[in-house]
Amino acid sequence: MLENLKERILKIADRAERDGLIRHGSGNFSMKDEKTGYICITPTGQDRNNSDIDSILVIDIDGNIIENKKGLKPTSETLMHLSAYRNREDIKSVCHTHAVYATIFAVQNKEIAPVVFENLMLGGRVPVAKYGTPGTTELANSIIEPLKVSDACLLEKHGVLTVGNSIEEAYIKMQYVEDIAKIYLYSLLLGQKEPEIIPQREFDKVLNR
Numbered sequence: 001m002l003e004n005l006k007e008r009i010l011k012i013a014d015r016a017e018r019d020g021l022i023r024h025g026s027g028n029f030s031m032k033d034e035k036t037g038y039i040c041i042t043p044t045g046q047d048r049n050n051s052d053i054d055s056i057l058v059i060d061i062d063g064n065i066i067e068n069k070k071g072l073k074p075t076s077e078t079l080m081h082l083s084a085y086r087n088r089e090d091i092k093s094v095c096h097t098h099a100v101y102a103t104i105f106a107v108q109n110k111e112i113a114p115v116v117f118e119n120l121m122l123g124g125r126v127p128v129a130k131y132g133t134p135g136t137t138e139l140a141n142s143i144i145e146p147l148k149v150s151d152a153c154l155l156e157k158h159g160v161l162t163v164g165n166s167i168e169e170a171y172i173k174m175q176y177v178e179d180i181a182k183i184y185l186y187s188l189l190l191g192q193k194e195p196e197i198i199p200q201r202e203f204d205k206v207l208n209r
């Protein structure tokens with residue numbers, strides 16, 4: 001069931017691995033089917049080299065398992081994915097990684113301010129969700145406030161989360177967060193001070209063009 005969604009998840013997970021945004025089995029991805037409301041989600045602790053379409057599970061919005069062909073466990077961050085879908089009814093996909101540069105900001109509990117125009121792709125700044133133990137309701141609840149203002153947030157001491165209308169869109173946002181974090185960090189080091197923030201009026205000029 002929902003084979004098309006599973007294929008797309010697998011493709012993005014492969015790409016994330018090749019892009020170096022996920023390593024050592026970290027990171028998890030999901031997509032919601034509009035018709036049934038079911039969610040396709042990656043399994044926990046799975047070596048991606050052994051992953052195939054049957055490794056992807058189907059669950060409902062309460063986390064009940066609808067289909068599980070290989071008898072795997074859904075990702076340990078399932079609660080966080082479900083929280084994103086519950087609180088953002090407009091989205092159809094969730095990506096979570098421990099992308100290195102973005103995670104440096106998450107470790108420092110430092111939001112990624114808008115320093116380049118690519119921030120526009122994320123709705124401006126990338127806020128930090130307060131620390132919650134991985135895999136818990138605490139972490140699942142921590143993303144509610146940040147997702148009200150952005151499609152991307154850092155998870156304190158942990159990683160990054162992005163949401164989108166499709167898994168492809170959520171993944172592009174993940175790439176943007178990582179790129180901006182890298183630019184921000186090197187600017188900070190090179191200039192030995194905070195990079196200047198692009199004022200909203202400059203973003204407005206671009207948006208209104």
Ligand SMILES: [Zn+2]
Binds near residue numbers: 027096134158159
């Ligand atoms: Zn994680």
